[in-house]
Amino acid sequence: MLHRLLGIVVFSISLLVAWLAMDFQHFADSPLKLPKEGIHYTLEPGSSVTTLAVDLKALGVLENQLYIRILARWEGQASQLKAGEYLLAANMSPRSLLNLIVAGRVVNHTLTLVEGWTFRQVKQAINKNNQLKRTLNGLSDKEIMQRIGHAGEHPEGHFFPDTYHFPRGTTDISFLQRAYNAMDRFLQHEWEQRDAGLPLKTPYDAMILASIVERETGLSQERPEIAGVFIRRLQKKMRLQTDPTVIYGLGDSFDGNLRRRDLKAKTPYNTYTNYGLPPTPIAMPGADAIMAALHPAAGSSLYFVARGDGGHQFSDTLKEHNRAVRKFQLKKSH
Numbered sequence: 001m002l003h004r005l006l007g008i009v010v011f012s013i014s015l016l017v018a019w020l021a022m023d024f025q026h027f028a029d030s031p032l033k034l035p036k037e038g039i040h041y042t043l044e045p046g047s048s049v050t051t052l053a054v055d056l057k058a059l060g061v062l063e064n065q066l067y068i069r070i071l072a073r074w075e076g077q078a079s080q081l082k083a084g085e086y087l088l089a090a091n092m093s094p095r096s097l098l099n100l101i102v103a104g105r106v107v108n109h110t111l112t113l114v115e116g117w118t119f120r121q122v123k124q125a126i127n128k129n130n131q132l133k134r135t136l137n138g139l140s141d142k143e144i145m146q147r148i149g150h151a152g153e154h155p156e157g158h159f160f161p162d163t164y165h166f167p168r169g170t171t172d173i174s175f176l177q178r179a180y181n182a183m184d185r186f187l188q189h190e191w192e193q194r195d196a197g198l199p200l201k202t203p204y205d206a207m208i209l210a211s212i213v214e215r216e217t218g219l220s221q222e223r224p225e226i227a228g229v230f231i232r233r234l235q236k237k238m239r240l241q242t243d244p245t246v247i248y249g250l251g252d253s254f255d256g257n258l259r260r261r262d263l264k265a266k267t268p269y270n271t272y273t274n275y276g277l278p279p280t281p282i283a284m285p286g287a288d289a290i291m292a293a294l295h296p297a298a299g300s301s302l303y304f305v306a307r308g309d310g311g312h313q314f315s316d317t318l319k320e321h322n323r324a325v326r327k328f329q330l331k332k333s334h
Contacts, residue, residue, distance in 0.1 A: 027067045031091045034061060038089040042168070043101060045083040049073070052081065052101070061088065068094050077102045085168040108165040113179060115286030116214045118248075119155040122176075122284070131168045132175055148177045157211050157281025158183055183207075187290060194294040199234040208277045210285035210293040215244035219311060223292035229304055229314065231296045238302070240271040248282040305329060 249269030
């Protein structure tokens, strides 16, 4: 009788174990209760698999907290969870969720730095981005450059315009360091491939010239020709006489209308009164502008004027240039 009872107990336990094993396996590979659009979930630093289970239960995604804790330990993943923001997609199973978090495949956010932006605009874009962790608010430009490891450098132009992808919580320092390094790598590489005979002594000179080219035209096909004009003027010891540098030098006093008196303003950036390049870039040059500065178009033009259609009229002589000014500029004021 005892043997028979023991057999029944053993059989019952075996059935229960088999059922639990099947139920556990079904749990591990069945979809969680996620909406079609999925949900964003952030696992905070220092969180355990228990924290994860409690969070998912609170979100209404998971019913059995015990099973996911067992699964994580069974797969050896309990100590490998990586903090961050994750997109839990529809039809995701507990097993795939754990794999996602162990792999650290966090959600990436983006911020685009636009060609021609000033450093002030870069800071404004960073401050508006809620995914970046802001640590530089209230600091001067000098202090910001110290924080990112480039003390004593003027910030203008040093950050490569591009679309950057990063996880939530990335610091503004890290973001700026990445953009700075991207510009440095690109500029150094292209400097080594530059045309011979350019009146540019350093990569920084090339960055300054490229920033002027960037602000002079939005047409990529025109940039080498614009750069060619400036290169020839530098070679001939002529003043660059470019409006964007004057405007930059005026700073906050510029009201959007460049007047004749502004062209006589005493600033280091006034290329109507000063020879050579301004002391720093006036904006962030993009790749095309840098390439144009280092590979300017050949030619003989020394002047250009905006035609009013987005492009420019190029001239070899001052006489031709004055004629073009009357045609494309002065006629608009009458």
